[in-house]
Amino acid sequence: MSNDATGTAARPEWPLYEVFVRGKRGLNHVHVGSLHAPDDTMALHNARNLYTRRNEGVSIWVVPAEHITASSPDEKDPFFAPSGDKVYRHPTFYPIPEDVPHI
Amino acid sequence: MSGDTIFTALTEEHGGDARWAFGTGFTDALAGVDTTLPAGVDGDDLALYCQMLGDDALVQAQRLIDWVTDAPELEEEVALANIALDLLGQARLLLARAGQADGTGRDEDAFAYRRGPSEFRNVHLAEAPRGDFARAVVTLLVLSSSRLALFTRLTDSKDPVLAAIAAKAVNELAYHREYAVSWALRLGDGTAYSHERMAEAVAAVWPLTGELFATHPVEARLADQGAGVDPATVRDEVHAVLTQVLVRATLGAPGPFPPGAIAGRDGRHTDRLAPLLDELQKVAREHPEATW
Numbered sequence: 001m002s003n004d005a006t007g008t009a010a011r012p013e014w015p016l017y018e019v020f021v022r023g024k025r026g027l028n029h030v031h032v033g034s035l036h037a038p039d040d041t042m043a044l045h046n047a048r049n050l051y052t053r054r055n056e057g058v059s060i061w062v063v064p065a066e067h068i069t070a071s072s073p074d075e076k077d078p079f080f081a082p083s084g085d086k087v088y089r090h091p092t093f094y095p096i097p098e099d100v101p102h103i
Numbered sequence: 104m105s106g107d108t109i110f111t112a113l114t115e116e117h118g119g120d121a122r123w124a125f126g127t128g129f130t131d132a133l134a135g136v137d138t139t140l141p142a143g144v145d146g147d148d149l150a151l152y153c154q155m156l157g158d159d160a161l162v163q164a165q166r167l168i169d170w171v172t173d174a175p176e177l178e179e180e181v182a183l184a185n186i187a188l189d190l191l192g193q194a195r196l197l198l199a200r201a202g203q204a205d206g207t208g209r210d211e212d213a214f215a216y217r218r219g220p221s222e223f224r225n226v227h228l229a230e231a232p233r234g235d236f237a238r239a240v241v242t243l244l245v246l247s248s249s250r251l252a253l254f255t256r257l258t259d260s261k262d263p264v265l266a267a268i269a270a271k272a273v274n275e276l277a278y279h280r281e282y283a284v285s286w287a288l289r290l291g292d293g294t295a296y297s298h299e300r301m302a303e304a305v306a307a308v309w310p311l312t313g314e315l316f317a318t319h320p321v322e323a324r325l326a327d328q329g330a331g332v333d334p335a336t337v338r339d340e341v342h343a344v345l346t347q348v349l350v351r352a353t354l355g356a357p358g359p360f361p362p363g364a365i366a367g368r369d370g371r372h373t374d375r376l377a378p379l380l381d382e383l384q385k386v387a388r389e390h391p392e393a394t395w
Binding site: 014035036037038039041042045046048049050053 | 182
């Protein structure tokens with residue numbers, strides 16, 4: 001795709017999209033990579049061309065990268081460390097009484 | 104598990120097939136299809152017909168490969184390469200069927216690499232110059248629309264192999280057309296410049312469309328026998344589809360298809376085919392005994 005007729009400077013890049021694919025036997029979409037596309041529909045086409053060549057998926061989600069809010073690596077400790085010593089949050093922490101085998 | 108490495112062990116587990124790493128769950132479009140020639144269908148005619156449809160795909164695929172390393176964007180390059188590979192797959196199946204039908208037992212490589220330009224049966228639009236991206240979009244739009252219309256009807260062919268190939272191809276062609284339509288709409292109804300380039304592309308491609316719907320005697324005979332499809336019968340449907348797309352793309356309703364004359368189907372080609380075939384066949388011809 002070339003410059004438009006007014007000869008303005010280098011065209012802006014196509015927006016970046018993140019791609020999520022759910023496989024045939026999967027229950028959830030998994031992030032597989034990213035691509036550029038002019039709009040949402042073409043992003044879906046491009047994802048189909050780039051990320052489902054090997055029979056990987058039955059469902060594709062594409063999201064403009066700018067719409068993803070991600071946790072910052074700097075905040076890793078306050079965000080994630082507190083759950084490290086709270087073992088009572090796991091179901092297997094609790095002993096099952098003998099007379100309720102199927103709880 | 105026996106085997107000295109995990110790889111040899113896994114290969115043994117898969118009965119000696121070393122391609123286990125390439126994934127599972129693949130289907131073979133021609134599995135279980137009866138390959139005997141159906142009664143009432145002439146073998147030589149069927150072989151020529153398979154070459155017509157197969158060469159359309161093979162030559163179109165070879166032209167699309169021109170875009171690899173030269174496409175406007177990386178994503179478009181992979182898209183065009185995928186489309187070329189789909190068409191190549193169709194060509195392989197069709198040319199293999201041609202070798203079965205005419206009784207020579209020639210395989211797909213013999214047809215692809217050993218025939219000269221006068222033996223190829225593709226239409227001129229397939230061998231026409233690649234042009235710019237707009238031209239590629241319009242060419243793909245026209246060829247995929249007409250091929251999809253043909254193959255949709257071909258799924259009812261009396262020849263079970265042709266029917267099976269058509270059934271597989273229909274999904275691929277539906278996607279090719281959707282891709283071409285998406286770009287036609289965006290470029291036609293885009294900037295003034297993209298619109299101008301699209302209009303030029305339509306003007307360059309339209310004169311070559313008539314040939315697509317001209318009926319060759321072989322096509323007529325096979326259509327009568329229920330094994331083939333007369334291309335004239337899809338002309339109106341294809342014109343309606345293209346009109347719808349071009350109008351939505353603000354390029355205006357096209358005129359009727361120009362009158363078509365048989366040319367490529369009889370082996371009469373433009374001077375563009377010989378260099379294309381030369382590139383396609385060069386290595387195979389220089390090393391006829393090579394395998395890989």
